[in-house]
Amino acid sequence: MKLTVEKLIFGGWGVSRTTGKVVLVAGVLPGEVVEVEVQREHRDYMVATLKEVLSPSPKRIDPRCPHFGDCGGCDYQHIPYNLQLPLKEEILKEELKRIGQIPPEMVKPMIPSPQDYGWRIRLDLAIEAKEKLKIGFYRRGTREIVDVERCPVAHPLAERIMERFRLALQRHLILVAAVRRLEITISPDENRGHMVIYCLVHHDKKHMRQMAEELVLECDELKDVLIKHRALVFPHSVLGKGRTQSALEFSLNGIRILSYPGVFLQANPQQNRRLIAYLKKKLGDDLGEVLELFSGIGNLSLPLAPQASSWTGVERNRLSVKNANYNAQKNGIKARFVCEEALRLLESWQKEGRHCDLLLLDPPRQGALEELKMALSLNPSRIAYVSCNPSTLARDLRFLIDQGYELEEITPFDFFPQTYHIESVSLLRKP
Ligand SMILES: C[S@@+](CC[C@H](N)C(=O)[O-])C[C@H]1O[C@@H](n2cnc3c(N)ncnc32)[C@H](O)[C@@H]1O
Numbered sequence: 113m114k115l116t117v118e119k120l121i122f123g124g125w126g127v128s129r130t131t132g133k134v135v136l137v138a139g140v141l142p143g144e145v146v147e148v149e150v151q152r153e154h155r156d157y158m159v160a161t162l163k164e165v166l167s168p169s170p171k172r173i174d175p176r177c178p179h180f181g182d183c184g185g186c187d188y189q190h191i192p193y194n195l196q197l198p199l200k201e202e203i204l205k206e207e208l209k210r211i212g213q214i215p216p217e218m219v220k221p222m223i224p225s226p227q228d229y230g231w232r233i234r235l236d237l238a239i240e241a242k243e244k245l246k247i248g249f250y251r252r253g254t255r256e257i258v259d260v261e262r263c264p265v266a267h268p269l270a271e272r273i274m275e276r277f278r279l280a281l282q283r284h285l286i287l288v289a290a291v292r293r294l295e296i297t298i299s300p301d302e303n304r305g306h307m308v309i310y311c312l313v314h315h316d317k318k319h320m321r322q323m324a325e326e327l328v329l330e331c332d333e334l335k336d337v338l339i340k341h342r343a344l345v346f347p348h349s350v351l352g353k354g355r356t357q358s359a360l361e362f363s364l365n366g367i368r369i370l371s372y373p374g375v376f377l378q379a380n381p382q383q384n385r386r387l388i389a390y391l392k393k394k395l396g397d398d399l400g401e402v403l404e405l406f407s408g409i410g411n412l413s414l415p416l417a418p419q420a421s422s423w424t425g426v427e428r429n430r431l432s433v434k435n436a437n438y439n440a441q442k443n444g445i446k447a448r449f450v451c452e453e454a455l456r457l458l459e460s461w462q463k464e465g466r467h468c469d470l471l472l473l474d475p476p477r478q479g480a481l482e483e484l485k486m487a488l489s490l491n492p493s494r495i496a497y498v499s500c501n502p503s504t505l506a507r508d509l510r511f512l513i514d515q516g517y518e519l520e521e522i523t524p525f526d527f528f529p530q531t532y533h534i535e536s537v538s539l540l541r542k543p
Pocket residue numbers: 376377378405406407408409410411412426427428429432452453454455474475476
């Protein structure tokens with residue numbers, strides 16, 4: 113089927129209405145004429161795969177990665193970086209307007225990532241060995257693994273560790289049956305990384321230890337190898353190290369933090385520092401009493417907490433909470449991190465009639481509508497909302513505006529160059 117692409121929308125899709133029904137296709141640019149093959153037909157739209165670009169946009173460039181198009185990790189390598197930014201900005205504006213009736217003028221220009229390649233310090237790789245060993249990412253919209261030997265968006269050290277792991281696993285192929293997933297994390301400050309192997313409960317511990325020892329010997333940049341399976345609460349160092357010994361160290365806007373293996377960590381550290389600097393400046397020196405929902409290991413909390421009279425962070429992941437409290441104590445920062453579902457903590461604060469001056473939140477993709485409904489009883493005068501999903505952000509902002517909050521500005525930060533993901537910060541105030 114031949115189509116003309118009208119525009120790009122959230123999710124990495126190009127949209128065409130040439131056929132009378134909306135067709136979504138990835139890997140395209142507005143204005144291009146393309147040949148596609150329909151994969152799935154839904155009531156209102158079809159999903160197609162790109163077969164050929166018949167009339168390419170003059171802006172189109174050659175992707176840097178040999179796996180681009182196959183691998184679901186990147187969406188925009190065919191678009192020059194300086195064009196990805198305004199395209200993402202437009203997509204954000206459209207989502208905010210369509211779902212939340214938020215005027216496009218509220219959106220500031222997108223802050224570019226300091227690096228457009230080599231920025232990703234964390235790789236989450238799927239593994240299988242059916243006909244052949246595959247280590248890589250899922251093909252777009254499927255659970256089919258694309259074997260990936262190169263990954264130019266990854267930090268070069270992460271790529272090197274991935275290569276070493278492949279060689280080690282090839283030598284110990286029998287272990288593949290127990291291995292499900294691999295997480296590699298790098299600290300550019302230390303020039304070292306660690307890996308967590310997610311595996312089945314029943315694996316050959318001695319054999320796994322042997323592979324881990326070989327890996328650490330061969331790869332100077334590898335600090336530790338850890339195992340995590342369902343029966344373990346926290347990842348376990350195959351080399352017998354303690355959590356702090358296996359952790360990676362980062363400098364974060366003037367403080368040193370440790371990141372334990374297996375916790376959530378922002379994947380683009382340079383852009384993360386810019387986001388923190390922005391929050392520090394915009395929120396000012398007098399934050400008052402702060403409640404932070406979805407606090408992780410204290411990435412946003414620790415640099416900002418010295419500007420607050422009190423700081424409470426709530427996070428459901430037990431390891432992250434331990435990590436956050438450790439970092440607060442090590443840096444002499446007064447901040448308290450509670451391991452709880454955000455809604456549960458809000459419920460108890462509501463019952464106790466507590467108040468906060470600033471509500472800071474950085475929810476997962478599904479947003480935080482229920483949490484916000486409950487948080488309003490704490491009567492925060494300011495809200496700072498860090499979002500990774502324009503659609504749920506639009507819904508949540510509409511709710512807050514309807515409840516009387518004034519939206520001051522929305523600033524997008526490009527955390528994920530070459531992908532469709534859009535991170536942004538919204539600042540709101542009670543007039
Ligand atoms: C996008 S991350 C943000 C973490 C942190 N702000 C950072 O910058 O590293 C979202 C965090 O919310 C946590 N989380 C998800 N759902 C939660 C819930 N219902 N209650 C508490 N924490 C939750 C996750 O474990 C994750 O650490």
